[in-house]
Amino acid sequence: MGLRGSLAGALALLLMAAPVASTMADPVPATAIDRDVAAALRRLGVPGAAVQAIRQGTVIYTKAFGSLDASNGAPVRPDTYFEIGSITKQFTAAAILQLQEAGKLRVDRPLADYLPDAPHAAEVTLRQLLSHTSGLHEYLDGPGIDELATRPIAYPDLIARVATLPLDFPPGSRWSYSNTGYLLLGKVIEAVSGETYRAYLQHHVFDPLGLGEMRTTAEEPYLPNMAVGHHHVDGRLERAGIIGPDWAGPAGFLVMRLRDLAVWDTALRGGKVISPDSYRQMTTPFITSQNGSADYGFGLFVGAVYGQPRIGHTGGSLGFTTADEYFPKQDVRIVALTNLGDDSPEAGEALTNIVFTDLYPALAATAERPAPGEDARVTRAAADAFRDLQTGGDYAHFGVVLGAKLAGGKGAKFATDLAPYGAPTAMTFKGARQSGVERWYDYVLQFGPGVFLPFAVRLGEDGKVAGFSIG
Secondary structure: OOOOOOOOOOOOOOEEEOOOOOOOOOOOOHHHHHHHHHHHHHHHOOOEEEEEEEEOOEEEEEEEEEEEEOOOOEEOOOOOEEEOHHHHHHHHHHHHHHHHHOOOOOOOOEHHHOOOOOOOOOOOEHHHHHOOOOOOOOOOOOOOHHHHOOOOOOHHHHHHHHHOOOOOOOOOOOOOOOHHHHHHHHHHHHHHHOOOHHHHHHHHHHHHHOOOOOOEOOOHHHOOOEOOOEEEEOOEEEEOOOOOHHHHHHHHOEEEOHHHHHHHHHHHHOOOOOOHHHHHHHOOOOEEOOOEEOOEOOOOEEEEEOOEEEEEEEEEOOOOEEEEEEEOOOOEEEEEEEOEOOOOOOHHHHHHHHHHHHHOHHHHHHHOOOOOOOOHHHHHHHHHHHHHHHHOOOOOOEOHHHHHHHHHHHHHHHHHHHHHHOOOOEEEEEEEEEEOOEEEEEEEEEOOOOOEEEEEEEEOOOOOEEEEEEO
């Protein structure tokens, strides 16, 4: 289980329409979006979702799909509450930058300045915590975490899960998603503000923006019109547990509606939460010393999809996956909230991709064209290797060294994570590149509309895959 930034048989979906309005010159293909989102929900086995698109400040599409509780069929509404998971990290990052603007901290100072007793406090900076480049081990790793994370836990016991572990890599050298950094950032906010994390957000974000009382997973069981989280167990859709607010906290405990996120997104980008300079810091990718751009700023992924710049975040928890994505060239924000948890592929991101392709089909079609210079031999080797990763087979299409590592246990996680995607429906060559003495070949694997994975390989002298990357 992880807070991040998500296949069973088809479910019958009850569609609920909300008013759709547009003042834009470009037509809004609402019928196509309705059809394609509903098809994706059936394909991925998602009980329900709420989807919204906002262009140049105007809501151009809002719709609710399916059931907020699969056991009784109660419909999702456009104002249904969902866990937003790791989208919470934007709020934590903005709070840190507010405190920097107030002169109470500096993001380039060591964690030890604010939490001297924290793990590796003298070795990592707040900037590295914000950008997932600290090397701190993930506190949500470990056996039985899905069940453990539903129980109450005190902060000392939570941080003790990683306190004695070495850093996974030298700080700043690499990027690796770590909820631990955001758990600690929440404690920094408390240490320098004198308020609890929850009180700080309420007083400095929710109240000024008119968002009302903050909702978290603690209130979830008692909140009217709250979606119920689900997950798949052995191919069956089941009700999921609720992640404890102590476990999720600053990394992912917020519960919100589409309209709440619309207010937040507009205010954050518009200078009402932090200054324009601070927002630029949030949306500037960290440059690692080993691998270049991390494609991540502070609480926000900063990358591209369909060849278009995209800034945003996904969220995943025990029973929900969500996505809040902004496309600056088009000035379009697309949000999808779903009540299917941490399955693969992530339903929230798949839906935002689908809405974008329906809004801008020509851009999507252009991005899906293959690059020139494809080598059929390399493509065949890459396709065979990916199939080995999905099936957890004998890894015969990998070189001797890498194949032995995968067969020795390293391949198990890939099989678990990749098998639910099913067989790729397309494999598109995107070009070759040189990295030192190594030649890499880049592909995009598609698994039905809206679901794709970047996949890169390099071949050894025997023509088999000697190295690969996913994502």
